[in-house]
Amino acid sequence: MRNVQDMKLREGVEWAVHCCINLSWLAPDRAVPAARLAEFHNLPAAYLNKQLHALGRAGVVSARSGPRGGFRLGREPEKITLMDVAVAIDGSAQAFLCTGIRHQGPAGGIAGPAGRRTPCTVAQAFSHAELAWRHQLASRTIADLADAVRQANPAAPDHVRSWFDRT
Amino acid sequence: MRNVQDMKLREGVEWAVHCCINLSWLAPDRAVPAARLAEFHNLPAAYLNKQLHALGRAGVVSARSGPRGGFRLGREPEKITLMDVAVAIDGSAQAFLCTGIRHQGPAGGIAGPAGRRTPCTVAQAFSHAELAWRHQLASRTIADLADAVRQANPAAPDHVRSWFDRT
DNA sequence: GAACGGGTACTCGGATAACTATTGTCCGAGTGACTGTGG
DNA sequence: CCACAGTCACTCGGACAATAGTTATCCGAGTACCCGTTC
Numbered sequence: 001m002r003n004v005q006d007m008k009l010r011e012g013v014e015w016a017v018h019c020c021i022n023l024s025w026l027a028p029d030r031a032v033p034a035a036r037l038a039e040f041h042n043l044p045a046a047y048l049n050k051q052l053h054a055l056g057r058a059g060v061v062s063a064r065s066g067p068r069g070g071f072r073l074g075r076e077p078e079k080i081t082l083m084d085v086a087v088a089i090d091g092s093a094q095a096f097l098c099t100g101i102r103h104q105g106p107a108g109g110i111a112g113p114a115g116r117r118t119p120c121t122v123a124q125a126f127s128h129a130e131l132a133w134r135h136q137l138a139s140r141t142i143a144d145l146a147d148a149v150r151q152a153n154p155a156a157p158d159h160v161r162s163w164f165d166r167t
Numbered sequence: 168m169r170n171v172q173d174m175k176l177r178e179g180v181e182w183a184v185h186c187c188i189n190l191s192w193l194a195p196d197r198a199v200p201a202a203r204l205a206e207f208h209n210l211p212a213a214y215l216n217k218q219l220h221a222l223g224r225a226g227v228v229s230a231r232s233g234p235r236g237g238f239r240l241g242r243e244p245e246k247i248t249l250m251d252v253a254v255a256i257d258g259s260a261q262a263f264l265c266t267g268i269r270h271q272g273p274a275g276g277i278a279g280p281a282g283r284r285t286p287c288t289v290a291q292a293f294s295h296a297e298l299a300w301r302h303q304l305a306s307r308t309i310a311d312l313a314d315a316v317r318q319a320n321p322a323a324p325d326h327v328r329s330w331f332d333r334t
Numbered sequence: 335g336a337a338c339g340g341g342t343a344c345t346c347g348g349a350t351a352a353c354t355a356t357t358g359t360c361c362g363a364g365t366g367a368c369t370g371t372g373g
Numbered sequence: 374c375c376a377c378a379g380t381c382a383c384t385c386g387g388a389c390a391a392t393a394g395t396t397a398t399c400c401g402a403g404t405a406c407c408c409g410t411t412c
Contacts, residue, residue: 009263009293010356017289018268033384042272047358053386065384066365082292099181105209110326121315122184125249129303136296148288159277177395200345213398220347232345233404 012051012089015043017082019052020060020142021149022164024077025157031070032164040163051089058088077143083134085142095130098123179218179256182210184249186219187227187309188316189331191244192324198237199331207330218256225255244310253304262297265290 019037026032034049052071055061062074073080098120102108149156186204193199201219205212219238222228229241240247265287269275316323 011266012357014263014266014289015268021289031384035384040272040274041268043268044358046360049385050358050387056385063385064365065363065386067367067381067383069365069384071385082296096181099178101182101185101208101210105207106330107207107327110323110330115320118319121312121319122181122188124315125307125312126181126304129249129300129307132303133296133300136299137293140292140296145288145292152285152288153282156277160274163273163277179396198345202345211397214396216346217348217397223346230346231404232347232402234342234344234406236345236404238346 024146031072033070080142081138082140083138096126188313191313198239200237247309248305249307250305263293
Protein backbone atom coordinates (compact mmCIF):
# COMPACT_ATOMS: atom_id res chain seq x y z
CA MET A 1 0.00 0.00 0.00
CA ARG A 2 1.33 3.41 -0.92
CA ASN A 3 -0.68 6.05 0.79
CA VAL A 4 1.85 8.72 0.30
CA GLN A 5 3.66 8.61 -2.99
CA ASP A 6 7.12 9.91 -2.57
CA MET A 7 9.05 12.51 -4.43
CA LYS A 8 12.31 10.87 -3.64
CA LEU A 9 14.75 10.90 -6.49
CA ARG A 10 16.34 7.53 -6.45
CA GLU A 11 19.98 7.35 -7.18
CA GLY A 12 19.17 5.47 -10.34
CA VAL A 13 17.69 8.59 -11.89
CA GLU A 14 21.07 10.26 -11.91
CA TRP A 15 22.64 7.20 -13.43
CA ALA A 16 19.98 6.93 -16.08
CA VAL A 17 20.33 10.53 -17.20
CA HIS A 18 24.08 10.23 -17.54
CA CYS A 19 23.68 7.03 -19.50
CA CYS A 20 21.15 8.62 -21.81
CA ILE A 21 23.50 11.50 -22.53
CA ASN A 22 26.28 9.10 -23.35
CA LEU A 23 24.00 7.06 -25.56
CA SER A 24 22.95 10.21 -27.41
CA TRP A 25 26.50 10.60 -28.64
CA LEU A 26 26.79 7.15 -30.09
CA ALA A 27 25.67 6.07 -33.52
CA PRO A 28 21.89 5.61 -33.48
CA ASP A 29 22.08 1.93 -34.33
CA ARG A 30 24.90 1.25 -31.90
CA ALA A 31 23.73 -0.80 -28.90
CA VAL A 32 25.73 -0.80 -25.66
CA PRO A 33 25.47 -3.55 -23.05
CA ALA A 34 24.52 -2.53 -19.55
CA ALA A 35 27.78 -3.91 -18.24
CA ARG A 36 29.78 -1.57 -20.41
CA LEU A 37 27.71 1.47 -19.46
CA ALA A 38 28.17 0.54 -15.84
CA GLU A 39 31.90 0.17 -16.24
CA PHE A 40 32.12 3.66 -17.66
CA HIS A 41 30.88 5.18 -14.41
CA ASN A 42 31.92 2.49 -11.96
CA LEU A 43 28.36 1.49 -11.21
CA PRO A 44 26.99 -1.89 -10.15
CA ALA A 45 26.27 -3.51 -13.48
CA ALA A 46 23.39 -5.72 -12.43
CA TYR A 47 21.52 -2.90 -10.78
CA LEU A 48 22.03 -0.49 -13.63
CA ASN A 49 20.67 -3.16 -15.88
CA LYS A 50 17.53 -3.12 -13.83
CA GLN A 51 17.17 0.62 -14.14
CA LEU A 52 17.74 0.51 -17.88
CA HIS A 53 15.09 -2.14 -18.08
CA ALA A 54 12.70 0.31 -16.44
CA LEU A 55 13.65 2.89 -19.04
CA GLY A 56 12.92 0.29 -21.67
CA ARG A 57 9.41 -0.25 -20.38
CA ALA A 58 8.84 3.49 -20.71
CA GLY A 59 10.18 3.57 -24.25
CA VAL A 60 13.07 5.85 -23.37
CA VAL A 61 15.54 3.22 -24.47
CA SER A 62 15.14 0.11 -26.56
CA ALA A 63 16.81 -3.13 -25.63
CA ARG A 64 18.13 -5.97 -27.70
CA SER A 65 19.33 -9.33 -26.48
CA GLY A 66 22.06 -11.53 -27.79
CA PRO A 67 25.51 -10.78 -29.16
CA ARG A 68 26.01 -7.19 -30.33
CA GLY A 69 22.91 -6.42 -28.28
CA GLY A 70 22.42 -3.86 -25.53
CA PHE A 71 20.63 -0.59 -25.06
CA ARG A 72 20.18 2.38 -27.30
CA LEU A 73 17.92 5.43 -27.15
CA GLY A 74 14.34 4.62 -27.94
CA ARG A 75 13.71 7.94 -29.66
CA GLU A 76 15.47 11.19 -30.50
CA PRO A 77 17.21 12.88 -27.58
CA GLU A 78 15.09 15.96 -28.22
CA LYS A 79 12.03 13.91 -27.37
CA ILE A 80 13.29 12.62 -24.01
CA THR A 81 12.71 14.89 -21.05
CA LEU A 82 14.15 14.55 -17.59
CA MET A 83 10.61 14.00 -16.40
CA ASP A 84 10.34 10.97 -18.65
CA VAL A 85 13.43 9.50 -17.08
CA ALA A 86 12.39 10.34 -13.54
CA VAL A 87 8.95 8.84 -14.00
CA ALA A 88 10.33 5.75 -15.68
CA ILE A 89 12.71 5.03 -12.81
CA ASP A 90 10.76 6.36 -9.91
CA GLY A 91 7.42 5.24 -11.19
CA SER A 92 5.45 7.57 -8.99
CA ALA A 93 3.22 10.04 -10.68
CA GLN A 94 2.28 12.10 -7.64
CA ALA A 95 4.56 12.94 -4.75
CA PHE A 96 2.03 14.24 -2.31
CA LEU A 97 -1.17 12.27 -2.11
CA CYS A 98 -3.61 13.57 0.43
CA THR A 99 -4.22 10.98 3.11
CA GLY A 100 -7.51 12.62 3.93
CA ILE A 101 -6.72 12.95 7.59
CA ARG A 102 -8.95 15.97 7.85
CA HIS A 103 -11.89 13.61 7.53
CA GLN A 104 -10.66 11.12 10.09
CA GLY A 105 -11.48 11.31 13.75
CA PRO A 106 -13.45 14.15 15.30
CA ALA A 107 -12.12 16.52 12.67
CA GLY A 108 -14.26 14.82 10.07
CA GLY A 109 -17.47 15.65 11.88
CA ILE A 110 -16.74 19.35 11.78
CA ALA A 111 -16.61 19.98 8.09
CA GLY A 112 -19.48 17.60 7.55
CA PRO A 113 -20.40 15.86 4.30
CA ALA A 114 -20.11 19.15 2.46
CA GLY A 115 -16.48 19.48 3.45
CA ARG A 116 -15.78 16.11 1.95
CA ARG A 117 -16.44 17.54 -1.48
CA THR A 118 -14.21 20.58 -1.20
CA PRO A 119 -10.58 19.93 -2.09
CA CYS A 120 -8.03 19.71 0.70
CA THR A 121 -6.25 23.03 0.88
CA VAL A 122 -3.06 21.49 2.14
CA ALA A 123 -2.96 18.96 -0.65
CA GLN A 124 -3.61 21.71 -3.18
CA ALA A 125 -0.69 23.76 -1.97
CA PHE A 126 1.69 20.84 -2.20
CA SER A 127 0.33 19.86 -5.57
CA HIS A 128 1.10 23.29 -6.95
CA ALA A 129 4.65 23.07 -5.71
CA GLU A 130 5.06 19.66 -7.20
CA LEU A 131 3.63 20.85 -10.48
CA ALA A 132 6.29 23.55 -10.67
CA TRP A 133 8.96 20.93 -10.06
CA ARG A 134 7.58 18.65 -12.71
CA HIS A 135 7.24 21.46 -15.19
CA GLN A 136 10.90 22.28 -14.84
CA LEU A 137 11.93 18.70 -15.36
CA ALA A 138 9.66 18.36 -18.36
CA SER A 139 11.21 21.41 -20.01
CA ARG A 140 14.70 19.93 -20.14
CA THR A 141 15.57 17.26 -22.66
CA ILE A 142 18.50 14.92 -22.96
CA ALA A 143 19.53 16.84 -26.07
CA ASP A 144 19.63 20.06 -24.02
CA LEU A 145 21.91 18.57 -21.44
CA ALA A 146 24.11 16.94 -24.03
CA ASP A 147 24.56 20.31 -25.72
CA ALA A 148 25.42 21.95 -22.43
CA VAL A 149 28.04 19.32 -21.69
CA ARG A 150 29.50 19.68 -25.15
CA GLN A 151 29.68 23.42 -24.70
CA ALA A 152 31.66 22.97 -21.51
CA ASN A 153 33.85 20.26 -22.97
CA PRO A 154 33.73 20.12 -26.78
CA ALA A 155 35.86 16.99 -26.96
CA ALA A 156 33.60 14.95 -24.73
CA PRO A 157 31.41 13.38 -27.42
CA ASP A 158 34.36 12.10 -29.41
CA HIS A 159 36.07 10.77 -26.34
CA VAL A 160 32.94 8.96 -25.21
CA ARG A 161 32.45 7.50 -28.68
CA SER A 162 35.98 6.25 -28.90
CA TRP A 163 35.90 4.74 -25.44
CA PHE A 164 32.76 2.79 -26.20
CA ASP A 165 34.19 1.65 -29.51
CA ARG A 166 37.15 0.06 -27.79
CA THR A 167 36.68 -3.66 -27.68
CA MET B 168 25.94 8.31 5.05
CA ARG B 169 23.55 10.20 2.87
CA ASN B 170 24.94 10.52 -0.61
CA VAL B 171 21.67 11.40 -2.15
CA GLN B 172 19.45 13.59 -0.11
CA ASP B 173 15.88 12.79 -0.79
CA MET B 174 12.92 14.91 -1.67
CA LYS B 175 10.50 12.54 -0.12
CA LEU B 176 7.68 14.18 1.72
CA ARG B 177 7.18 12.14 4.79
CA GLU B 178 3.68 11.58 5.94
CA GLY B 179 4.44 13.63 9.00
CA VAL B 180 4.64 16.79 6.90
CA GLU B 181 0.97 16.55 6.08
CA TRP B 182 0.13 15.98 9.72
CA ALA B 183 2.26 18.88 10.85
CA VAL B 184 0.67 21.33 8.45
CA HIS B 185 -2.83 20.37 9.51
CA CYS B 186 -1.83 20.70 13.15
CA CYS B 187 -0.34 24.11 12.55
CA ILE B 188 -3.52 25.31 10.90
CA ASN B 189 -5.57 24.09 13.82
CA LEU B 190 -3.21 25.72 16.28
CA SER B 191 -3.47 28.99 14.39
CA TRP B 192 -7.16 29.16 15.31
CA LEU B 193 -6.65 28.73 19.01
CA ALA B 194 -5.86 31.47 21.49
CA PRO B 195 -2.17 32.32 21.19
CA ASP B 196 -1.40 31.30 24.76
CA ARG B 197 -3.42 28.13 24.56
CA ALA B 198 -1.19 25.02 24.56
CA VAL B 199 -2.51 21.73 23.23
CA PRO B 200 -0.98 18.37 24.15
CA ALA B 201 0.20 16.18 21.34
CA ALA B 202 -2.21 13.47 22.40
CA ARG B 203 -5.17 15.76 21.89
CA LEU B 204 -3.96 16.95 18.49
CA ALA B 205 -3.49 13.34 17.50
CA GLU B 206 -6.96 12.39 18.65
CA PHE B 207 -8.44 15.11 16.47
CA HIS B 208 -7.17 13.45 13.32
CA ASN B 209 -6.94 9.84 14.49
CA LEU B 210 -3.17 9.82 14.35
CA PRO B 211 -0.68 7.82 16.41
CA ALA B 212 -0.09 10.10 19.36
CA ALA B 213 3.45 9.07 20.20
CA TYR B 214 4.65 9.54 16.66
CA LEU B 215 2.95 12.86 16.17
CA ASN B 216 4.64 13.95 19.36
CA LYS B 217 7.94 13.21 17.72
CA GLN B 218 7.12 15.27 14.67
CA LEU B 219 5.95 18.18 16.79
CA HIS B 220 9.18 17.92 18.65
CA ALA B 221 11.00 18.38 15.36
CA LEU B 222 8.88 21.45 14.68
CA GLY B 223 9.88 22.69 18.08
CA ARG B 224 13.57 22.42 17.30
CA ALA B 225 12.95 24.55 14.23
CA GLY B 226 11.05 27.16 16.20
CA VAL B 227 7.81 26.58 14.31
CA VAL B 228 6.08 25.58 17.52
CA SER B 229 7.02 26.03 21.13
CA ALA B 230 6.57 23.28 23.68
CA ARG B 231 5.82 23.33 27.37
CA SER B 232 5.87 20.44 29.75
CA GLY B 233 3.71 19.76 32.75
CA PRO B 234 -0.01 20.17 33.34
CA ARG B 235 -1.71 22.68 31.03
CA GLY B 236 1.34 22.22 28.85
CA GLY B 237 1.53 21.21 25.19
CA PHE B 238 2.34 22.82 21.88
CA ARG B 239 1.48 26.21 20.47
CA LEU B 240 2.71 28.11 17.43
CA GLY B 241 6.19 29.48 17.92
CA ARG B 242 5.49 32.62 15.89
CA GLU B 243 2.72 34.28 13.90
CA PRO B 244 1.09 32.05 11.25
CA GLU B 245 2.04 34.63 8.63
CA LYS B 246 5.68 33.90 9.40
CA ILE B 247 5.47 30.13 8.98
CA THR B 248 5.86 28.83 5.45
CA LEU B 249 5.23 25.34 4.21
CA MET B 250 8.91 25.17 3.46
CA ASP B 251 9.67 25.75 7.12
CA VAL B 252 7.48 22.83 8.07
CA ALA B 253 8.82 20.55 5.37
CA VAL B 254 12.41 21.28 6.30
CA ALA B 255 11.74 20.89 9.99
CA ILE B 256 10.21 17.45 9.53
CA ASP B 257 12.14 16.20 6.56
CA GLY B 258 15.37 17.79 7.62
CA SER B 259 16.96 17.55 4.20
CA ALA B 260 17.97 20.77 2.56
CA GLN B 261 18.80 19.43 -0.88
CA ALA B 262 16.92 16.71 -2.69
CA PHE B 263 19.34 16.00 -5.47
CA LEU B 264 22.96 15.88 -4.46
CA CYS B 265 25.29 15.06 -7.30
CA THR B 266 27.10 11.82 -6.60
CA GLY B 267 29.84 12.84 -8.97
CA ILE B 268 29.62 9.67 -10.98
CA ARG B 269 30.85 11.49 -14.06
CA HIS B 270 34.27 11.56 -12.41
CA GLN B 271 34.31 7.91 -11.43
CA GLY B 272 35.62 5.16 -13.59
CA PRO B 273 36.89 5.71 -17.12
CA ALA B 274 34.49 8.61 -17.55
CA GLY B 275 36.57 10.68 -15.16
CA GLY B 276 39.62 10.49 -17.33
CA ILE B 277 37.82 12.00 -20.29
CA ALA B 278 36.87 15.38 -18.91
CA GLY B 279 40.20 15.59 -17.14
CA PRO B 280 41.05 17.83 -14.21
CA ALA B 281 39.45 20.77 -15.98
CA GLY B 282 36.13 18.98 -16.11
CA ARG B 283 36.26 18.55 -12.38
CA ARG B 284 35.85 22.28 -11.97
CA THR B 285 32.88 22.74 -14.25
CA PRO B 286 29.53 22.11 -12.59
CA CYS B 287 27.67 18.91 -13.39
CA THR B 288 25.04 19.71 -15.97
CA VAL B 289 22.72 17.02 -14.75
CA ALA B 290 22.90 18.21 -11.17
CA GLN B 291 22.25 21.77 -12.30
CA ALA B 292 19.11 20.80 -14.14
CA PHE B 293 17.70 18.98 -11.15
CA SER B 294 18.69 21.79 -8.83
CA HIS B 295 16.70 24.26 -10.88
CA ALA B 296 13.66 22.05 -10.70
CA GLU B 297 14.04 21.64 -7.00
CA LEU B 298 14.44 25.36 -6.56
CA ALA B 299 11.12 25.94 -8.27
CA TRP B 300 9.51 23.45 -5.91
CA ARG B 301 11.03 25.07 -2.87
CA HIS B 302 10.05 28.52 -4.02
CA GLN B 303 6.43 27.48 -4.26
CA LEU B 304 6.43 26.00 -0.79
CA ALA B 305 8.16 29.07 0.62
CA SER B 306 5.51 31.35 -0.83
CA ARG B 307 2.64 29.75 1.09
CA THR B 308 2.19 30.39 4.77
CA ILE B 309 0.08 28.72 7.39
CA ALA B 310 -2.00 31.88 7.53
CA ASP B 311 -2.68 31.60 3.79
CA LEU B 312 -3.93 28.06 4.12
CA ALA B 313 -5.98 28.85 7.19
CA ASP B 314 -7.70 31.65 5.29
CA ALA B 315 -8.39 29.37 2.38
CA VAL B 316 -9.94 26.78 4.64
CA ARG B 317 -12.05 29.41 6.36
CA GLN B 318 -13.25 30.66 3.02
CA ALA B 319 -14.42 27.18 2.09
CA ASN B 320 -15.92 26.53 5.50
CA PRO B 321 -16.44 29.69 7.55
CA ALA B 322 -17.55 27.82 10.64
CA ALA B 323 -14.43 25.70 10.84
CA PRO B 324 -12.36 27.91 13.17
CA ASP B 325 -15.11 28.11 15.76
CA HIS B 326 -15.79 24.42 15.60
CA VAL B 327 -12.12 23.61 16.03
CA ARG B 328 -11.83 26.00 18.95
CA SER B 329 -14.80 24.57 20.71
CA TRP B 330 -13.68 21.00 20.21
CA PHE B 331 -10.28 21.69 21.69
CA ASP B 332 -11.86 23.55 24.59
CA ARG B 333 -13.88 20.50 25.55
CA THR B 334 -12.30 18.85 28.53
C1' DG C 335 -6.48 33.75 56.50
C1' DA C 336 -2.11 33.52 54.04
C1' DA C 337 2.29 31.45 52.93
C1' DC C 338 4.90 27.47 52.33
C1' DG C 339 6.36 22.70 51.36
C1' DG C 340 5.53 18.17 49.50
C1' DG C 341 3.22 15.20 46.54
C1' DT C 342 1.07 14.11 42.24
C1' DA C 343 -0.47 13.95 37.74
C1' DC C 344 0.59 15.45 33.39
C1' DT C 345 3.61 16.63 29.45
C1' DC C 346 7.47 16.57 26.50
C1' DG C 347 12.00 14.34 24.98
C1' DG C 348 14.87 11.10 23.49
C1' DA C 349 16.11 6.20 23.17
C1' DT C 350 14.43 1.85 21.29
C1' DA C 351 11.93 -1.75 18.13
C1' DA C 352 9.06 -3.13 13.77
C1' DC C 353 8.32 -2.51 9.21
C1' DT C 354 8.52 -0.83 4.47
C1' DA C 355 11.09 0.58 0.47
C1' DT C 356 15.21 0.92 -1.85
C1' DT C 357 19.53 -1.02 -3.14
C1' DG C 358 22.02 -4.78 -4.74
C1' DT C 359 22.69 -9.64 -6.65
C1' DC C 360 21.88 -13.74 -9.16
C1' DC C 361 20.51 -17.10 -12.57
C1' DG C 362 17.44 -18.54 -16.45
C1' DA C 363 15.23 -17.54 -21.17
C1' DG C 364 15.95 -15.71 -25.50
C1' DT C 365 18.62 -14.22 -29.50
C1' DG C 366 21.82 -13.30 -32.81
C1' DA C 367 26.34 -14.52 -34.59
C1' DC C 368 29.76 -17.85 -35.80
C1' DT C 369 31.52 -22.33 -37.51
C1' DG C 370 31.64 -26.38 -39.82
C1' DT C 371 29.48 -29.13 -43.29
C1' DG C 372 27.24 -30.45 -47.46
C1' DG C 373 25.71 -29.37 -52.10
C1' DC D 374 32.02 -21.02 -53.95
C1' DC D 375 27.38 -20.65 -51.60
C1' DA D 376 23.59 -22.11 -48.54
C1' DC D 377 22.33 -24.13 -44.34
C1' DA D 378 21.89 -26.14 -39.87
C1' DG D 379 23.78 -26.67 -35.29
C1' DT D 380 26.22 -24.75 -31.56
C1' DC D 381 27.74 -21.28 -28.70
C1' DA D 382 28.46 -17.12 -26.31
C1' DC D 383 26.33 -13.08 -25.07
C1' DT D 384 22.55 -10.11 -23.39
C1' DC D 385 18.40 -8.85 -21.24
C1' DG D 386 14.58 -9.93 -17.91
C1' DG D 387 12.62 -10.97 -13.89
C1' DA D 388 12.93 -13.38 -9.36
C1' DC D 389 15.51 -13.35 -4.91
C1' DA D 390 18.39 -11.32 -0.57
C1' DA D 391 20.62 -7.32 2.17
C1' DT D 392 20.48 -2.83 3.66
C1' DA D 393 18.93 1.66 4.90
C1' DG D 394 15.18 4.74 6.07
C1' DT D 395 10.76 5.56 7.85
C1' DT D 396 7.05 4.54 10.92
C1' DA D 397 5.70 3.45 15.36
C1' DT D 398 6.19 2.79 20.42
C1' DC D 399 7.69 3.17 25.08
C1' DC D 400 9.48 4.88 29.32
C1' DG D 401 12.18 8.47 31.95
C1' DA D 402 13.10 13.59 33.14
C1' DG D 403 11.03 17.78 34.08
C1' DT D 404 7.33 20.97 35.34
C1' DA D 405 3.41 23.24 36.93
C1' DC D 406 -0.53 22.62 39.60
C1' DC D 407 -3.00 21.16 43.85
C1' DC D 408 -3.58 20.04 48.59
C1' DG D 409 -2.46 19.78 53.29
C1' DT D 410 0.00 21.87 56.92
C1' DT D 411 1.89 25.51 59.63
C1' DC D 412 2.49 30.26 61.16
